[in-house]
Structures are given as structure tokens and as C-alpha cells.
Amino acid sequence: MDISMINGHKRGSDIAIDRELAGDINNPSYDVINYAINQQRKRTERYKMLEHYYEGNQDIFNRALQLSSKLGRSDEKVMTNHAKYITDMVTGFTTGNPISIAAADGKDIKAILDAQDEMDIDSHNTELEKDLSVFGCAYELLYVKKISDVETQLSIEKIDPRGCILVTDDTLDKNPLFGIYYVEKKDLSGNPNGYLITIYTQKWIIQYRTKTGYELSETNLAGNPNAIQHYFGDVPLISYRNNEERQGDFEQALSLINAYNELQSDRITDKKNFVDALLVLYGFTFEDEDGEPAHIDKSQTIIEAPGKGEDGASVEWLTKSFDEAQMQTLVKSVKDDIHQTTYVPNMNDENFAGNISGEAMKYKLFALLQLLATKQRYLTRGIRRRLQLIQNFLELKGQQADASGATIQISPNIPVNLTDVVNNIKNADGIIPRAFTFAWLPNVSDPEELVNQMKQQKADDVKDSQDALGFDTTKNIDDDEFKGGDTGDTSGTNKQP
Structure with missing residues (x-):
């Protein structure tokens, strides 16, 4: 097969190929696997860069001012980690409240929800959203963990997108064909020792171990492939995207983040250099008692220069003019652009006072x-696929569940004025159905x-009230004893005049 004929889908992290050229998707060829890995590795440098920004290893630390290095002047490097702020805020906002899943009418998903609880799915969703915010994409793998010789447990794990495809x-539906997870192995000395490449198809989990590198070939295999069957009914690797372009939440603001760090670094550098200013001698030198040039270390503190002006000789401090007000205006402008570009507000801004209502906060x-x-x-979209795979697995174990049509609700983690919500529900009672207004509650x-x-x-409450008044709650209020006597008694107030 001519692998160059495969039509790779370049946008995004998934690799799309012509189904006819893929061959047996339950046993992909070495050529198809190698092609997919080679395409994915072209994106790993971007992933590394985005991770470095989140961790605080940003471009400002690579800056070197040439004049400062020649004169031994200060070159401060200050980093404000807006990338981490943006990701942590978005992650907390999106998954700070657990994602709730409710079954469709007449359907039962209790077995699925119980399985997710055992997997600590809320923590997993938070980690997944963090990858989405940083890399623009995320992957999760459903697998069966062996607990003992006779016991297994359904598990889920987030997979690093740098080693996952x-x-x-290549249809509009982008139907999954198979997944790849590859990990570099090392020996006890920390030296590279080949790769472990795992293929997840619709029926099988196939593992290859290479001698060197990640390229699969008959001569580069270290032993025979290992294949075991799985029972998820489809490819157990699930792909998520952050947006249509698969961009991270701070990716479009990288140039602004760099500019902000440079401005702050320059402010501190200028302040420090002002304190360590150079003394310039115009038209003369220091001399000792014998009239000889004084032995002064002029490399860091003093510069001798030709005379200037009418007198020729003068002494000045060499400093750079610095307008703090203009600099502060520029810094604020760049900072505002960062928050505007990423849609993440500056929570330290005075507009976010602690006494504003929940509605104003929205x-x-x-x-x-x-x-x-x-x-x-x-x-x-990804969670629905997760639910379906879990359902397939549980049904094989004899546990019935139906996740089709389930409602998935992601509630933003923002302050809620519960008093206002309850008052709104009370005011709407009799006007809007309670099944609708109760949904306003967080x-x-x-x-x-x-x-x-x-x-x-x-x-x-009615029963408790009747018990407190001594009523026999087993009888109806329309019974004769509540009317004042037997039906045959025509005396008293019931008697006609």
C-alpha cells in the first residue's frame, strides 16, 4: 500500500484517513500505524510549548538584553502566569460543580452512574477539562483493571495527548476506527529502550514493543505482539475538543502574555538600573596625590568621556528617562486585552465587589x-460516547441500563444568591409550572x-397536623362522625322547620 495516498486530516488532533485504505481496522497494518504516529508527532512541539506556559516556563526567561550584558547592567525577568490563571479559572468554572446526568423518561441508568461513582468521575472530569483548556484537546481511555485473580474493575484514565492518537x-461523521497510545520505555540507566505501542480497535487491544524508536516493522519488534479482546463494543479511546479549532483557552493570548511579562520586566530592570546608575566623567579623570590616574575599577561604575559644553569638564549620572504613568497605562491596556481575548475576567478588578447580587455577577x-x-x-458529545461504552460493558455483565436520551447538565460554578432564587420560584408559583421553576435551583x-x-x-405535613389535633387519619373527613351524627338523625340543625 502506498501510504502517501492516505488523506490525512490536518486540522485538529485526530487523524482522519480513507476507510478503504485503512484495511482491517481490527488489525491495522504497520504502515497505517506509523503514518498516524508520524502525523501526530508534528504537533507535539505545540503541546510542549502550551504546557510550558501553563507551568510558568515562558519566553521571558529566554530574553537577553545585549546592552545589559555588555555593560554588566541589570536584566530582570519577571513572569506573571496569566496562562495558569486562565486555565485554573476556566476549569473551576466548568467542572467546579459536578456534571449531572439524568436518565430519559422511562429509562434507567443507575448501573452506569454507580460505575462512574466508583471511578471517581468528578475528579476525572476536572483533569479532563484542564487538558482541554491547556492543549485544546483531551483523551480518555476506558479499560478493565485487574483487582485480583477473580475480580476486575471498570476504570477510566486521562491520556496525555502527546502520546495518543x-x-x-474521513467522512463527515468522523467515525472512530482505532486508537493508538505509545510510551517511550527506558532502561535502569535512563537510556531510551524502544517504545510500547498499544492499539485499541473495536474488538481488540494489541500491544507492540519496539527495539528502538517508535517505527513498527518486522525487524524492529522486540518479541511477538500481544492481543487481548475487550468488551466495550467500540473503540474505548474517546477524543474531546475544546472548540472547533481545538485551541487552548490562552493560546490566542500568548503574544499578549509575552508583552505583559516584557513590560513588567522592563519596569523592574529600569528601576534597578536607576539605583545602579553609571557616573560619567566628561573631559577629565581621577588622579592620585602624585598626579597619576587613580586606580579605580571603572568597569561597572564610571565611564570617562570627552568634554562637552563650554567648560568641557562635568560629571553626570547616566540614567534612562522613565515615565511611570505612561508605562502603567500600557500595562493595564495589555492586561485588559488578555482578559478580553480569553473571555476570563480579572476577578481582582474593582467591578467584582463582594456585595453584588448573583444576577449582577452573571x-x-x-x-x-x-x-x-x-x-x-x-x-x-464526548460524555455521551462514554456512557454508551460503559453501557455496552455493563450489559455483557448482565447489568441493564439505557443511557440513550440522557440529560447531561454542566452548571457553571459561580456564586448564587439562594434567597433571590427561592423568592423568584415563589413569585412564579401558579404562573410557571414547578417542574420548570425548580430547575432554577443550583x-x-x-x-x-x-x-x-x-x-x-x-x-x-397534613398528616402531622391531624395527628396533633387528635383526628383519626384513617377516616375520611366526609364520614358521618365529622358531620355531627348518624345519617338517620334528623334532629338538631339538620331538621327542617
């Missing part, structure tokens, strides 16, 4: 809420359940 067909976070809306669409995934609980609570 999902290969899809208006200030409007841009961030729009960002969440985009994230929610792509997160929901972290409520099933408003109908709340309606049923309220009905039961009211019934219990």
Missing part, C-alpha cells in the same frame, strides 16, 4: 458563560423529582 474515517461573567456554552456542546438535575418530594412533604 484517535484514527477516524452579567459580569457573560463572556465566560458564552465560552462555557461552546465547551458544553463538545463535552456533552445543582438540580431532576426537577420532577423535587415536585414529587414537595407533594409528599405536604401530605406528611
Whole structure:
């Protein structure tokens, strides 16, 4: 097969190929696997750069001012990690509240929810969102962990996108064909010792071990491939995207982040150089008692220069003019651009006072809420695939569940004025159905359940009141004894005049 004929999909992290050229997708050829890995490795430098920015290893630390190095002057390097701030804020905003999943009418997903609880799915979702925010894409792998010789456990793990590829067909649906996870192995001395390459198909998990590098070939294999069957009913590797372009949340603001760090570094550098200013001698030199040039270390503190002006000789401090007000205006402008570009507000801004209402807070976070809306669409798509794979696995174990049509709700983690919400629900009672208004409450995934609980609570309150008054709650209020006597008694107030 001529691998150059495969049509690689360049945009995004998944690799799309012509299904007809893929061959047996349950046993992909070495050529297809090598092609996919080679395409993916072209993106690893971008991933490394984005991770470095999040960790604080940014371009400012590579700056070297030539004049400062020649004169021994200060060259301060100051880094404010806006990349980490943006990612941590977006991650907390998106997954700070657990993602809730409710079954469709008449369907049961309890077995799936129990399985997710055992996997600590809330922590996993937070880690997944962090990868989405940094890299613009994320991957998770469903697998079966061996607990003992007779016991296994369904597990899920986030996979580093630098060693992971999902290969899809090149149709509009981008149907998954197989996944690849490759890891470099090292010996006890830390030297490279080949790669472990794992292929996840719709039915099989196939492992290869290479002698050197990641290229698969008959001569580069260290032993025979190992293949085991899995029971997820499809490729157990799931791909997520942060947005249509698969860009990280701070990726478009990298130039602004660099500019901000340079401005702050220059401010501190100039301040320090002002303190360590050079003394310039115009038209003369220092002499000792014998009239000889004094032995002074002039390399760092003094510069001798020709005379200037009418007198010829003068002494001045060599400093650079510095307008702090203009610099502060520029710094604030760049900082505002960073927050505007990323949709993440500056929470230290005076506009975010601690006494504003929850509704006012939503208006200030409007841009961030729009960002969440985009994230929610792509997160929901991946989570639906996760639920389906878990359902396939549980059904083989005899546990019935149906996740089709399930409601997935991602609630933003923002301050909520519960008093205002409750008052709004009370004011809307009788005008808007309670099944709708109860959904206004935070972290409520099933408003109908709340309606049923309220009905039961009211019934219990009536029963408690009747018990307190000594009524026999086993009898109906329309019984004769509540009317004042037997039906055959026509005396008293019931007697006609």
C-alpha cells in the first residue's frame, strides 16, 4: 500500500484517513500505524510549548538584553502566569460543580452512574477539562483493571495527548476506527529502550514493543505482539475538543502574555538600573596625590568621556528617562486585552465587589458563560460516547441500563444568591409550572423529582397536623362522625322547620 495516498486530516488532533485504505481496522497494518504516529508527532512541539506556559516556563526567561550584558547592567525577568490563571479559572468554572446526568423518561441508568461513582468521575472530569483548556484537546481511555485473580474493575484514565492518537474515517461523521497510545520505555540507566505501542480497535487491544524508536516493522519488534479482546463494543479511546479549532483557552493570548511579562520586566530592570546608575566623567579623570590616574575599577561604575559644553569638564549620572504613568497605562491596556481575548475576567478588578447580587455577577461573567456554552456542546458529545461504552460493558455483565436520551447538565460554578432564587420560584408559583421553576435551583438535575418530594412533604405535613389535633387519619373527613351524627338523625340543625 502506498501510504502517501492516505488523506490525512490536518486540522485538529485526530487523524482522519480513507476507510478503504485503512484495511482491517481490527488489525491495522504497520504502515497505517506509523503514518498516524508520524502525523501526530508534528504537533507535539505545540503541546510542549502550551504546557510550558501553563507551568510558568515562558519566553521571558529566554530574553537577553545585549546592552545589559555588555555593560554588566541589570536584566530582570519577571513572569506573571496569566496562562495558569486562565486555565485554573476556566476549569473551576466548568467542572467546579459536578456534571449531572439524568436518565430519559422511562429509562434507567443507575448501573452506569454507580460505575462512574466508583471511578471517581468528578475528579476525572476536572483533569479532563484542564487538558482541554491547556492543549485544546483531551483523551480518555476506558479499560478493565485487574483487582485480583477473580475480580476486575471498570476504570477510566486521562491520556496525555502527546502520546495518543484517535484514527477516524474521513467522512463527515468522523467515525472512530482505532486508537493508538505509545510510551517511550527506558532502561535502569535512563537510556531510551524502544517504545510500547498499544492499539485499541473495536474488538481488540494489541500491544507492540519496539527495539528502538517508535517505527513498527518486522525487524524492529522486540518479541511477538500481544492481543487481548475487550468488551466495550467500540473503540474505548474517546477524543474531546475544546472548540472547533481545538485551541487552548490562552493560546490566542500568548503574544499578549509575552508583552505583559516584557513590560513588567522592563519596569523592574529600569528601576534597578536607576539605583545602579553609571557616573560619567566628561573631559577629565581621577588622579592620585602624585598626579597619576587613580586606580579605580571603572568597569561597572564610571565611564570617562570627552568634554562637552563650554567648560568641557562635568560629571553626570547616566540614567534612562522613565515615565511611570505612561508605562502603567500600557500595562493595564495589555492586561485588559488578555482578559478580553480569553473571555476570563480579572476577578481582582474593582467591578467584582463582594456585595453584588448573583444576577449582577452573571452579567459580569457573560463572556465566560458564552465560552462555557461552546465547551458544553463538545463535552456533552464526548460524555455521551462514554456512557454508551460503559453501557455496552455493563450489559455483557448482565447489568441493564439505557443511557440513550440522557440529560447531561454542566452548571457553571459561580456564586448564587439562594434567597433571590427561592423568592423568584415563589413569585412564579401558579404562573410557571414547578417542574420548570425548580430547575432554577443550583445543582438540580431532576426537577420532577423535587415536585414529587414537595407533594409528599405536604401530605406528611397534613398528616402531622391531624395527628396533633387528635383526628383519626384513617377516616375520611366526609364520614358521618365529622358531620355531627348518624345519617338517620334528623334532629338538631339538620331538621327542617
